[in-house]
Amino acid sequence: MSYHTTINGTRWSFHDLKTLLAKASPARSGDALAGVAAQSAIERVAAQMALADLPLKTFLNVDLVPYEEDEVSRLILDSHDLTAFEPVSHLTVGEFREWLLDTRTTTSHLTALAPGLTPEMAAAVSKIMRVQDLIVVAAKCSVITAFRNTIGSVGRLSTRLQPNHPTDDSRGIAASLLDGLLFGVGDAVIGVNPATDSLQDYMRIVGLLDNVRERLDVPTQTCCLGHVTTAIRAINLGAPVDLVFQSIAGSEKANRGFGISLSVLAEANDAALSLARGTVGHNVMYFETGQGSALSADAHFGIDQQTMEARAYAIARRFKPLLVNTVVGFIGPEYLYNGKEITRAGLEDHFCGKLLGVPMGCDVCYTNHAEADQDDMDALLTLLSAAGVTFVIAVPGADDVMLNYQSLAFHDILYARQTLGRRCAPEFEDWLERMGLADVDGRLLEPAASGAIGPAIALIETMKAG
Amino acid sequence: MPDDPPDQSDQLAVTDKLARLRRFTSARIALGRAGSGQLTATGLRFMLDHARARDAVHATLDFDSIGQSLRERDWSVVHVRSAAADRAEYLRRPDLGRRLSPSGHLVIVGQPCCYDIAIVAADGLSTSAIAINLLPLLDHLRPLLLAQSLAIGPLVLAEQGRVAIGDEIGELLGAKLVVVLIGERPGLSAADSLGAYITWRPRIGMMDSSRNCVSNIRPAGLSPEDAAMQIVSVIELAFKHAVTGVQLNDLRGADPIRAVNFDTK
Numbered sequence: 001m002s003y004h005t006t007i008n009g010t011r012w013s014f015h016d017l018k019t020l021l022a023k024a025s026p027a028r029s030g031d032a033l034a035g036v037a038a039q040s041a042i043e044r045v046a047a048q049m050a051l052a053d054l055p056l057k058t059f060l061n062v063d064l065v066p067y068e069e070d071e072v073s074r075l076i077l078d079s080h081d082l083t084a085f086e087p088v089s090h091l092t093v094g095e096f097r098e099w100l101l102d103t104r105t106t107t108s109h110l111t112a113l114a115p116g117l118t119p120e121m122a123a124a125v126s127k128i129m130r131v132q133d134l135i136v137v138a139a140k141c142s143v144i145t146a147f148r149n150t151i152g153s154v155g156r157l158s159t160r161l162q163p164n165h166p167t168d169d170s171r172g173i174a175a176s177l178l179d180g181l182l183f184g185v186g187d188a189v190i191g192v193n194p195a196t197d198s199l200q201d202y203m204r205i206v207g208l209l210d211n212v213r214e215r216l217d218v219p220t221q222t223c224c225l226g227h228v229t230t231a232i233r234a235i236n237l238g239a240p241v242d243l244v245f246q247s248i249a250g251s252e253k254a255n256r257g258f259g260i261s262l263s264v265l266a267e268a269n270d271a272a273l274s275l276a277r278g279t280v281g282h283n284v285m286y287f288e289t290g291q292g293s294a295l296s297a298d299a300h301f302g303i304d305q306q307t308m309e310a311r312a313y314a315i316a317r318r319f320k321p322l323l324v325n326t327v328v329g330f331i332g333p334e335y336l337y338n339g340k341e342i343t344r345a346g347l348e349d350h351f352c353g354k355l356l357g358v359p360m361g362c363d364v365c366y367t368n369h370a371e372a373d374q375d376d377m378d379a380l381l382t383l384l385s386a387a388g389v390t391f392v393i394a395v396p397g398a399d400d401v402m403l404n405y406q407s408l409a410f411h412d413i414l415y416a417r418q419t420l421g422r423r424c425a426p427e428f429e430d431w432l433e434r435m436g437l438a439d440v441d442g443r444l445l446e447p448a449a450s451g452a453i454g455p456a457i458a459l460i461e462t463m464k465a466g
Numbered sequence: 467m468p469d470d471p472p473d474q475s476d477q478l479a480v481t482d483k484l485a486r487l488r489r490f491t492s493a494r495i496a497l498g499r500a501g502s503g504q505l506t507a508t509g510l511r512f513m514l515d516h517a518r519a520r521d522a523v524h525a526t527l528d529f530d531s532i533g534q535s536l537r538e539r540d541w542s543v544v545h546v547r548s549a550a551a552d553r554a555e556y557l558r559r560p561d562l563g564r565r566l567s568p569s570g571h572l573v574i575v576g577q578p579c580c581y582d583i584a585i586v587a588a589d590g591l592s593t594s595a596i597a598i599n600l601l602p603l604l605d606h607l608r609p610l611l612l613a614q615s616l617a618i619g620p621l622v623l624a625e626q627g628r629v630a631i632g633d634e635i636g637e638l639l640g641a642k643l644v645v646v647l648i649g650e651r652p653g654l655s656a657a658d659s660l661g662a663y664i665t666w667r668p669r670i671g672m673m674d675s676s677r678n679c680v681s682n683i684r685p686a687g688l689s690p691e692d693a694a695m696q697i698v699s700v701i702e703l704a705f706k707h708a709v710t711g712v713q714l715n716d717l718r719g720a721d722p723i724r725a726v727n728f729d730t731k
Contacts, residue, residue, distance in 0.1 A: 029558045165491055172491035179484060179495040333557045368519035368652045369557055369591050397494025397512060404653030414502035457483050460490070
């Protein structure tokens with residue numbers, strides 16, 4: 001089946017659905033690298049016009065990645081809720097965009113619709129939406145999750161504190177952790193990317209994070225972002241694991257490259273749930289995704305990277321995670337070349353995730369070989385905050401000394417709170433006030449007002465090296 | 467009448483206490499703040515580090531002068547380019563950086579065959595890594611390799627090259643093993659880090675899991691002397707077991723050689 005449109009007498013044809021989606025994608029280096037991007041600006045708009053006229057239900061009848069060969073495709077179609085889809089089943093992609101923007105379409109409509117949407121539908125409509133469309137619709141979505149605090153309520157912006165260290169030194173991790181807590185950062189999760197994937201290191205890091213959290217009585221959750229199989233082994237050995245982390249992508253083949261499958265994720269989810277460590281909720285999974293990850297594993301099946309990215313959210317929502325974030329600028333300039341491409345992709349990922357019912361956050365970030373800088377990050381943080389992003393990631397001074405890239409600084413979170421009025425999770429906000437770190441309105445106080453800092457510093461100084 | 471200006475002494479006291487923890491990490495902790503923003507000096511310091519990293523990515527490397535220095539040290543030197551036409555294309559198209567240009571291919575095909583080891587030096591993502599570290603590293607590496615009686619091919623300088631360009635070069639030279647010395651993606655704290663990627667029986671299309679890497683070679687990191695010893699110990703093991711990569715790690719047991727760097731592959 002081919003798709004086409006006619007502009008001023010010239011007929012533009014797209015020979016299958018994945019070609020149509022790829023050519024309709026706003027320009028980015030990864031689609032050019034894959035050889036699937038539109039060849040001209042007019043071809044791109046022609047594809048967007050043809051896509052706008054496409055009935056939404058087409059996506060229920062056409063496999064982009066063959067159902068028989070791919071467990072992600074099977075998950076998407078087998079879990080599709082036809083009843084939930086009913087309110088929009090008669091619409092084209094273009095009409096669906098207008099339905100989403102309509103002020104009569106409210107949060108409850110979007111929440112009810114989520115199980116009726118496939119990732120491909122979300123990706124398709126995003127391709128004909130401008131930045132402001134992506135923001136206004138995402139801001140209407142509500143996805144609330146909970147573990148030791150409640151993430152995603154209206155007006156909230158949570159943060160992952162990422163106290164990475166080049167060699168996983170306990171004192172180095174604890175130093176960055178304390179620095180972040182003093183900025184009121186860390187309500188989404190305190191999460192360390194380990195430098196190695198050894199079980200021993202994983203156990204030590206999880207123990208360290210849990211120890212600090214317990215001593216300071218912080219109502220948050222911790223995570224060591226090792227491989228999911230390492231987490232399962234650690235849980236079996238009695239490690240205090242709050243959240244299980246895993247990177248995921250949009251095809252079975254790409255996930256095989258990560259060393260995972262849906263059954264391994266299910267096993268990990270069950271293992272973490274069995275510990276029953278959550279106090280106000282039981283969302284125990286944490287996933288990261290990013291445009292380009294399927295292509296980099298040669299597991300994209302000729303599909304554009306943004307559609308492949310959205311397919312990963314189908315996996316995420318299957319496991320009711322506490323947190324999901326795109327690592328948008330981390331994958332590299334061969335996928336997202338500059339600040340403009342990173343910005344657009346971050347907003348697309350957030351929009352698609354939220355529309356599909358995923359608690360979507362973003363690592364607002366870039367690498368030094370991308371054409372981007374802190375100004376681009378300021379802009380993306382501002383736009384994502386307007387869109388109601390669930391959480392963002394922050395590191396000391398925007399410099400991740402382990403992964404060698406730039407994310408947000410703790411300071412940038414203060415900017416979002418002060419300028420955009422976004423507050424942290426309510427339980428965490430109460431803790432900040434109890435500790436004398438913030439006032440009753442959630443405004444950060446000068447940290448000398450807290451009596452807990454001296455003992456915390458002394459504790460770190462007496463910790464063992466390594 | 468305006469309010470009194472804020473008293474910053476409390477904040478400074480905490481910053482001073484936190485600053486004691488700096489000895490445990492290179493992370494930018496205890497920065498203080500001006501409202502929600504960074505202090506001017508720390509903000510500019512960050513800009514300087516970023517500028518250094520950007521320049522390391524984009525500066526052009528004087529391959530002729532490096533080649534001259536190598537010849538003075540008795541290396542036989544060959545200079546080739548990858549299929550990436552310029553830096554912008556190199557950054558967008560890693561596939562082109564993994565293959566020789568047509569003329570580069572001809573140059574390598576024209577070399578005599580066959581060697582135990584081929585050595586390739588590529589600019590990768592940090593030109594300053596090569597400019598600073600290549601000669602000191604080779605000065606230490608060469609005597610160690612010669613002591614093993616290994617036949618070393620001509621030193622190939624590969625402009626706009628990725629790690630995998632060594633697969634094509636090593637295969638064409640008929641080398642049993644290829645060592646690719648390449649500039650790593652610059653971070654803010656280190657813009658001049660060199661990596662050494664070691665691959666047994668190089669040929670086009672090899673998986674990154676079949677390589678071993680010695681990383682962070684730079685004046686403030688792994689010294690050229692130590693790096694040379696580590697590289698040679700991997701080479702010895704590779705010749706002993708006729709394999710590199712995760713399979714070699716498995717044979718080595720508890721002390722895995724670092725996994726390949728995602729960015730320069």
